[in-house]
Amino acid sequence: MLAVQILIDGFAISALYGLGAVGFTLMFGVSGVLNLAHGATMVVAAVTAWVVAGQYAANPWVAAIAGTAAGVITAFATYYLVVRPIQRSRSVPAAEKEIFVLTGTLLWGIMIQEAVAYFYTDNPKTVQPLIAGVMQIGGVRTPINELLIAVICWTVIGLLWLLVNRSKAGKVLLAASINPRALTLLGFELSQVYLQVWAIYGVLAGIAGVLLATFLGASSAQASQLTASAFSIVVLGGLGSVSGSLLAAYVVGYLETLTAYLISPAYRTVPALILLVVVIYVRPHGLLGRR
């Protein structure tokens, strides 16, 4: 019974980790941006869903859509207010732009985090489950919402796969990740490609934030932890590799769940972090990353 419990819990949490990390890695793969305001974006989505559900007594699905929209708006705000000005700045040397973007998004994330804490406190917010109730699976009482989260995550990831591999727009994204210069020579506007990737990123981070709020709850104090978690998964999977991130999300998710159940929830994140250090030493490009 414990094994079934670990299987179910690990699956749901890993799916959520995967969804959170996929957008983060897609962004890096296509535009070379490591968005350290990632956790803050998820928190904005979560808190928006909570506000819409609570203050306007909206249906949980309406709240979820509002939260996802807030994720997209935050992503665009990050791009237009922080990333693009740095990328276009003449006073920042080209070689240092990445580090400026990294620092800029980190500070922007802290600003968002503080603003959310100021207006809505740093207490965790939870959104009503999209479907309430529990069901028995192999003798384990499981919230239906937990299963729904796994289903939504995999549906969204599946749609992303279809978009990237089966649509023209997706192929452009792929091309931008492989050789942006050649793409420009073919007449594609890179800035349009970047806008698309920020929009996709916003949707993914927004959905992940809302689902997190319906599952475990999210607070502004968790923003940096959420970024660190996505960052670890992406590094473990290989920077820029979507399939690597998904694999790493499941490795981390199950490692954490096993530790929480078999050792103690207090040491939940320790083995995954040790594994990350080992992978960085032994295989610096990650599990499925390109050299």
Place this chain on the structure above:
Amino acid sequence: MLDRSTSAVHACAGALFTAVLACTPAAAAQAQPPETIKIGIISEESAIAGAGISRGAQVAADAINAAGGVDGRKLEVILYDDHSSAADAVRAFQRAASQDKVVAVIGTYISEIALALEPWAARSHIPFITTGAASNEISKHVHDDYDKNKYTFHQYLASPFVSDSICDGVKQLLQPQYSVKTAVVLSEDAAWTAPLDAEYLVCLPKIGVKVLDHIRFSPDTSDFTPLYNKIEGEKPDVIVTGISHVGVQPTVQWAQQQVPIPMIGMSSQATSGTFWKDTNGAAAGVVTFAIAAEGAVTPKTQPFVSSYAKRFGDAPPYTGFTTFDAINVLAEAIKRAGSTDGEKLVAALEKTDHVGTVGRVQFYGRDSEYTHAMKYGAEYVSGIMMQWQNGKQVTLWPKAAPQTKVSFPAFAQLKRP
């Protein structure tokens, strides 16, 4: 004539000039309002319990000022945000003492921060009243080295008293109606829960409740499923909690996962008026200790709740009550001392006998192991047991409204004996 009159004019002018010179400082002194009495408030503004401290202080200071102040002097509350960091809190205390010249500091709901500020109160000889921390180490330091630490006062119940109150509540409220024979103690790992848990392990067996397990978890825990899974396997009648830094997540997950065991004990966040909204109603059925709540503890409780809610939109968390009382206790001490000198204020605070929103406030003396902690007991402050029912905080014990009954959610019913 002319000379005489000229000299008379000169004499008058001279006299007038001298009079003006002589009168100017006095006149100016009369024109200026008396100096305000500054009180430093240190808390985290973005935490519900922290905001309760600063808001409770403002409500109290405004009420005192509206009634004429303290001996004609207005109270001025200076707020410092410590971001729940001991380092920030210490810097705030230093600034309050050396730059802003406060006469006393009130604040923090975090025991670790109260313990960090205690030595600074000793060094600067400025009274410090903590209104939300619960560790008994705070008053133990005063007892162990009175001359040095006498500046610290603990105006919230020390953790062992909270445990005792909860055990009394279980005995008088639940055991007559339900079979409560076994429990698992579930507490966050923090300074305030060490003495809380130690007393739980003593007082629960005394009322016939066998403690099957004692679980301490990290306040960083976000997924409580493994903990609930373990507890469910042990089949206790109740989960007895000791949580404050966390609250929303364990409550929501308990409800979502329909853990079939009622939660009772100390859930500080559940004492906040926003907890129902924060948990989307998952708080239904959670029984918690509270220092006071909407309804009657003393005749001052409800008027305070109303004025706080009118100003800030929600009912106060537990720190709002204690800080409101602390400002009043301090104002009375200043009056008694006839001074804002630290030494004299400490002596005056020791003579406190104030009926506030949480009960009759007095501090233990030098001989008690809880020196300068708030006195616990039916005739002083004993706390209450409350429960969230249909979006409202309902007081269940010791004095409940006639129609009020304890009620648990369908998934977590207690057995009848």
